[in-house]
Amino acid sequence: MSPVYLLVFVLFLVGVFGLLTRRNLVKLIISVAVIEAAVNLFLVLAGYRREGIAPIMTEQHHRAEEFAARAVDPFPQAMVLTSIVIGLSLLALLVGISLRLYHIYGTYDLSEIRKAAREEDR
Amino acid sequence: MTVLLLSLLLFMIIAAVIALYTEELISAVIAAGAVGFGSSAVFLLLRAPDLAITQIVVEVIALVLLIRTTLHLSGRGVGEGPSGPRVRAAGLFCLAVLVSVLFALPRLPRFGEPVMDRIAAAPSGFYLERGLELTGSANLVTAILLDFRAYDTLGEATIIFTAVLGALTLLSRKCLTSCPAGREEEGER
Secondary structure, X not given: OOHHHHHHHHHHHHHHHHHHHOOEHHHHHHHHHHHHHHHHHXXXXXXXXXXXXXXXXXXXXXXXXXXXXXXXXXXXXXHHHHHHHHHHHHHHXXXXXXXXXXXXXOOOEHHHHHHHHHHHHO | OHHHHHHHHHHHHHHHHHHHHOOOHHHHHHHHHHHHHHHHHHHHHOOOHHHHHHHHHXXXXXXXXXXXXXXXXXHHHOOOOOOHHHHHHHHHHHHHHHHHHHHHHHHOOOOOXXXXXXXXXXXXXXXXXXXXXXXXXXXXXXXXXXXXXXXXXXXXXXXXXXXXXXXXXXXXHHHHHHOOOOHHHHHHO
């Protein structure tokens, strides 16, 4: 068992811990980004072949079967590429929501925002 | 190579911990950038050049967006650390998950042996062998992204479009100036 997977899980758990304990909105966004990075890394690691080559055909690879036996798995890479770009749009939306909350309440602190919202309701 | 990979992963973990514990928001944002660029380097090591390039571009844009959140911060913006019992409960939860992961890890395929070798029905082998012939693309990642799985990419474009619309609505100058306390939105509901 390689410690590589273990370290990726630790990175994931650091993100989960931040999501559970932080109260600052920007730090929550950073935690989500860390979780995303860990999941993407895990998927690409699952498709890695030891001493493999990138899944790009060059002039040197005349026979497709030979190439298929040496290249790393291109399928997780394609899906993770989609996931990275979706992660960016998620981050943009979260930043938009945070800036709006900051504009209204003047703080990124979630407990202060909750307190202020409760006082407004009264 | 594995040593390099492990040290890069350690670097990312340390950067993530710093991002969570630093007092200044701008330092937290820069540490988050270190996590992103670290993962880009790891992608390069794992023979995924397309992912490395995309990750760098995405990380630069993400840093610009996150730094925008730290502008015009008055002193009240930075939240202090939360109270004790909550942190302890979250720590215990993460520890429990880590222990169960330790039990699950030996069941995973060994590092360096791709999942596609173990599952005969996995489509990856087909993509690798026939990809060039069927799509004419030498880069098989783009062959999958834009040909074999083009519907996924269409869905991705839809998500990006929706997210951009949402962010534009939230950040439009008209909304930011005309409803300072969020009252008008509540009235419309």
